[in-house]
Amino acid sequence: xxxxxxxxxxxxxxSAPTALALAVSVAAMLCLGACSHLVVLHDxxxxxxxxDLGLSYERGGEPRLARNEYRHALRIDRxxxxxxxxxxxxxxxxxxxxxxEKQYRRALRDxxxxxxxxxxxxxxxxxxxxxxxxxxxxxxxxxxGPRDSTYRATLEEAQRAGK
Numbered sequence: 001x002x003x004x005x006x007x008x009x010x011x012x013x014x015s016a017p018t019a020l021a022l023a024v025s026v027a028a029m030l031c032l033g034a035c036s037h038l039v040v041l042h043d044x045x046x047x048x049x050x051x052d053l054g055l056s057y058e059r060g061g062e063p064r065l066a067r068n069e070y071r072h073a074l075r076i077d078r079x080x081x082x083x084x085x086x087x088x089x090x091x092x093x094x095x096x097x098x099x100x101e102k103q104y105r106r107a108l109r110d111x112x113x114x115x116x117x118x119x120x121x122x123x124x125x126x127x128x129x130x131x132x133x134x135x136x137x138x139x140x141x142x143x144x145g146p147r148d149s150t151y152r153a154t155l156e157e158a159q160r161a162g163k
Contacts, residue, residue: 047077054086063090079110088119097126114143118151125158134158 045053054069067090073083088103104120107113117140124133137155141148 043072043076045072047073047080047083050076051080051083051086054083058086058090063093066090081107081111081113081116084110085113085116085119088116088123092119092123092126095126097123101127112143114140114145114151115147117143118147118154121154121158125154125161128161130158130162134162 050069050073054066054073057063057069058066067087070083070087070090073080074087077083084103084107088100088107091097091100091103101120101123104116104123107116108120117136121133121136121140124130124136134155137151137158140151141155143151145151
């Protein structure tokens with residue numbers, strides 16, 4: 001009586017490489033499926049890309065993830081003013097005005113950024129430091145930029161608060 005081999009044991013002549021490739025593929029899929037995370041040895045994103053990702057997280061209501069991305073951008077480029085200002089904006093949104101002030105001042109050490117000047121003026125206003133707020137708002141207006149009307153509104157608010 002001839003024994004029949006089970007179906008998985010049947011290999012036709014010339015199909016061994018295909019069976020081996022299939023076995024390796026299945027084993028790789030099983031191993032990868034068991035992994036709980038993927039390790040990236042090289043981060044392909046640039047500092048501006050991490051900043052943009054942070055903005056997306058922030059707009060999506062994920063401030064913790066946004067903060068992580070802004071900090072990651074600053075690890076890549078510690079003088080990246082936009083990420084520093086965005087970190088300050090996150091602190092300001094939480095009402096943490098001293099922490100926001102610190103971030104804006106750090107940004108201003110690297111660049112005379114009008115947004116940082118304006119946002120620093122707002123942080124100072126919220127801390128009732130009206131004289132210093134007016135000075136920074138004036139600097140922002142003098143520096144100008146695409147948000148000039150915002151800078152002027154901050155200056156007007158600072159001047160009203162100083163009276």
